[in-house]
Amino acid sequence: MTTVLQDKVAVVTGGAQGIGEAIARLFVDHGARVVIGDRDGAAAELTAKGIGAEVARGFGCDVTDGDQVQALLAFAAESFGGVDVMVNNAGITRDATMRKMTEDEFDQVIAVHLRGAWLGTKHAAATMREQGRGGAIVNMSSISGKVGFFGQTNYSAAKAGVVGLTKAAAKEMARDQIRVNAIQPGLIATEMTRAMPEHIWKSKMAEIPLQRAGTVDEIANVALFLASDMSSYMTGTVLEVTGGRLM
Ligand code: NAP
Numbered sequence: 001m002t003t004v005l006q007d008k009v010a011v012v013t014g015g016a017q018g019i020g021e022a023i024a025r026l027f028v029d030h031g032a033r034v035v036i037g038d039r040d041g042a043a044a045e046l047t048a049k050g051i052g053a054e055v056a057r058g059f060g061c062d063v064t065d066g067d068q069v070q071a072l073l074a075f076a077a078e079s080f081g082g083v084d085v086m087v088n089n090a091g092i093t094r095d096a097t098m099r100k101m102t103e104d105e106f107d108q109v110i111a112v113h114l115r116g117a118w119l120g121t122k123h124a125a126a127t128m129r130e131q132g133r134g135g136a137i138v139n140m141s142s143i144s145g146k147v148g149f150f151g152q153t154n155y156s157a158a159k160a161g162v163v164g165l166t167k168a169a170a171k172e173m174a175r176d177q178i179r180v181n182a183i184q185p186g187l188i189a190t191e192m193t194r195a196m197p198e199h200i201w202k203s204k205m206a207e208i209p210l211q212r213a214g215t216v217d218e219i220a221n222v223a224l225f226l227a228s229d230m231s232s233y234m235t236g237t238v239l240e241v242t243g244g245r246l247m
Contacts, residue, residue, distance in 0.1 A: 003031030004228035009080040011035045011072060013063050013120060014090030016043035018190035019140070022216035023087055023223045024048075028055045030224060032085065035076040037061035037069075039090070063090045063116030069123050082131050085227040086124030088117040088162075089140040093192060095151045106154045113158035114165070121169045125178055134177030138226045139166045141182045141238060147246050159184075163238055170236030179235040181226045186242025188214045210243030 010027045014020040015036035024034045024047070034056045038044035041060020048058035057079050061072040076083050092112050094105035117139050128135030144152050145159025163182055170180040187193060187204050193213075196204075205213070222241050225231050240247065 004224065004230060005085070006031035008032045008084040008227075009035070009076055009082050010085035010087065010227065011037060011076045011083055011120075011124065012087040012089055013037045013061065013072075013116065014039075015087075016040055016047045016058070018192065019185070019188060019216045019219045020087070020089040021047050022220040023089065024056060025051055026217070026220040026224050027085070027227065028052065030228070033080040035059055035072065035079060037063070037072040037090075039063075063088070063120060064111040066119050066123070069116075069119045073123055073127050077127065082133075083124055083127045083135070084133070085136050085138070086120055086128075087138045087140070087223060087227070088120035089138075090116055091140065091192065093152070093155055095155070097151055098153045101154060109154035110158050110161075113155070114161040117162050118165055121165060121180065125169065125173050125176075125180075128178050129173075129176045132176075135179070136227045136231075137169070137173075137178065137180040138223050139180070139182040141166070141184045143184045143186045143240060143242050143246055146184055146240070166238065167236045174235055179226075179231070181231065181234060181236065182238045183219060183222050183226070184238055184240045184242070185219050186214060186240070186245045188216060188219060190216060204245075208243045208245045209247075212243065214241060214243055 010032045015024045016038035036044045044058030048056035061068045141162040142159040144156045148156040166182040
């Protein structure tokens with residue numbers, strides 16, 4: 001077993017299910033201890049328990065609230081002795097055409113994805129800088145942030161914003177050997193995409209050269225790469241994991 005995250009401590013937001021859970025599991029498989037932060041603290045604890053109490057803990061955290069993000073990082077430091085990897089993954093969708101989208105639906109999506117990733121990056125970077133042993137931050141963008149999707153003016157704007165945040169933060173944090181990179185998944189089978197009407201799912205499938213949706217594990221593999229020293233000379237990058245869709 002390769003243990004590329006041996007003795008590292010990772011925090012994964014939105015890790016109670018879906019892509020975040022897969023990332024938490026894979027990180028533990030590769031030697032890390034993980035704190036799962038999720039809006040639903042009980043769900044986060046349950047997922048962590050399923051991974052293993054020695055190596056994973058759950059913590060209730062709404063990523064839109066700076067105090068809660070700081071509490072999550074402090075919990076990781078108390079539980080496992082620091083923070084080496086931060087994965088800003090928590091997310092929601094509130095899809096609607098711009099004509100129908102309410103201001104509240106716009107604000108909610110920007111708050112969770114963009115403000116949440118900014119708070120996670122800001123506070124994790126501060127913790128890592130203080131520790132003085134570098135670190136890796138992985139921000140979850142989306143291919144929606146590259147091309148803009150119909151019905152997702154809120155989500156596409158937030159996910160494009162995550163790219164700008166990643167690059168600007170990478171420049172600010174490089175001198176402290178803290179790397180900041182982003183992933184742009186394509187169509188991945190999770191709760192987030194399960195609610196999609198069948199005709200929309202089919203139209204998206206038609207755009208994918210590899211002719212299938214991706215799995216959560218295929219995103220987790222890329223997160224592991226960016227979190228570990230396997231990507232030690234990469235910062236400010238955006239990796240598309242889309243089966244070739246919209247390349
Ligand atoms: P998911 O299964 O819905 O998981 C997202 C998790 O984030 C849920 O546990 C959710 O909790 C949590 N969350 C939502 N708002 C939060 C908040 N304010 N604070 C803390 N946790 C919060 O979604 P997923 O598909 O795994 O998506 C994970 C990430 O990948 C998201 O950033 C998403 O935008 C991105 N992504 C997904 C796809 C895809 O095709 N699935 C494609 C591109 C990018 P609740 O269940 O309580 O809301």
